Amino acid sequence: MLQVQCEIPRRSFVIHAAFDVGEAEIFALFGPSAAGKSSILSAIAGFEPDARGIVTVDGNPLLDTTRRPPLHLPPWQRRAGYVEQSPHLFPHLTVLDNLRFGVRDADANDFMAQLIERFGLSGHLGEKPYQLSGGLAQRVAMARAVAARPRLLLLDEPLSALDWPTRRQLQDVLVALHRDLHIPVVLVTHQLAEAQRMAHRIGVLDEGELLQMGSVDEVVTRPATPRVAALVGYTAFLPIEGRVVAVHPERVVLGARPHLGPVLTGVVERMTWLEGRRVMDVRLAQGGRIEHIPLHPLDSVDLGQAVEMTLVEPPVFNAR
């Protein structure tokens, strides 16, 4: 188990990280850019000399500044697989030499063969990194990190530069691999869909503060604060009966279904496409606007048409 309880000073704020990740768990750190996600991962990997606090893996400390003298285990002794957004392959080595770089175990051949197979690298072992596509390079980077038999895996947006099909494929490879490896995985992502697809739990980070932690479903359906709601995709905050109701376009259905949540009326103002789906923007009768409400293929809606919509079990916050 990975246990993190640390602070990392930054120029404009201090990042506070406090979370545990079980052996059979993928924990996603989700948040906007510059929230401090990557710094937390970097601190766990040992690249933040200013980090203070305690980080342990299976009870063994990686960082403990409460001791005298403080313990900062250097990165090369932490056995933390660390994959960043850029694959950072060794450009002067072949794919196979990259994979073997951190391997010290002479009996690792079977495991290496499995990794090569899983990541689909068998046809590229003799190639140099500059000959690889972005997706392949990232596969090599992940396989290389795992080949060194780490105690935990730290993934800092490793798939964000890839196209959607490649990303989805690699997400599946990683999830399947994690099932076999049985080590804690911390995944940094700013894409909720990725966290939803891969992670067991999610922590929402904003300006260095972990605002909420829980299952992906819990955080998305029951955000603790309006800020968390905004970060996980709630796009409108409407005053209804003296309180503030958060609206997630994905959780809006056409038609009046009062047993599911508040019913609103409005006029279709714009229809367009978003990530392969037909979506509409609706100007509400009570004032305000909801953008990008996805439409079912059978929904028959025209521009300028008056529509009734139900917000399905929306989170409600007290008005300030």
Added chain:
Amino acid sequence: MRRVVPGAWMVRFSALLCAVFLLLPLASLAQHVGARAIVNAWRMGGRSAVITSMTCTMLSMAVILVFGTPLAYMMSRRRTPFWRLVEFLMLIPLLMPPLVIGLLLMYVYGPYGGIGRALSQLGLVATNSALAVVLAQVYEALPYYLFAAQAAFSQVDRGVERASLSLGMGPLATFRRVTVPLALPGLCVGLAMAFARAIGAFGAVIVMAYYPSTLPVSIWISLQEQGLPAALPLAVLLLVVALPLPLLVVLWRRMRDASSPV
């Protein structure tokens, strides 16, 4: 369609004029120096000057490599005020006129200098000796290697080094297996520049060591005593020993860059 830029011919003409200006003296050298004159020069003291120059330069290169590499690495990686100041101060030996270098070195390492006296206690003489030549060559050439090596280290992706560290390689192993191979082309070019500078070093060398005479000092002595025709064959010898290595290194780097863009 090719665009006609007004004044383009002026740019081309200036560029060619500049290239011709730089190459013309070499052509005249070929015109005025025959093979027989070179052989004579080799026999009449050129041989010992070549050996002195090559031996001292090789020693200087070893010193530059061993002491310059760590300093270049620190200058590229430690961006603290102290190392920035060190980097700035290193410009002084780079920009200092060689003759002034010789005078200053004489004050430090000469018979009346502090270090010179300490060296003499150990039985070492830092004037008119091979040690004096090496000191002068190192001082003149080291800054060239230093700044080239600093640039080469700065171009190595820190993320790649981080990857090595996180894969369990310590800093020394990372330096040996990742940093040096990636910085190697730049390091070699820096060393080649330092070599050319050291083997041709004259100003500081002549102040520190009239004997044993290096090739540049021999050229000057011949020029003083016998005139231009006697000095020119020695100059050809100097070019023959000084130029091929740097040119080959540059050629190697170009071919390497063309075959694999890493």
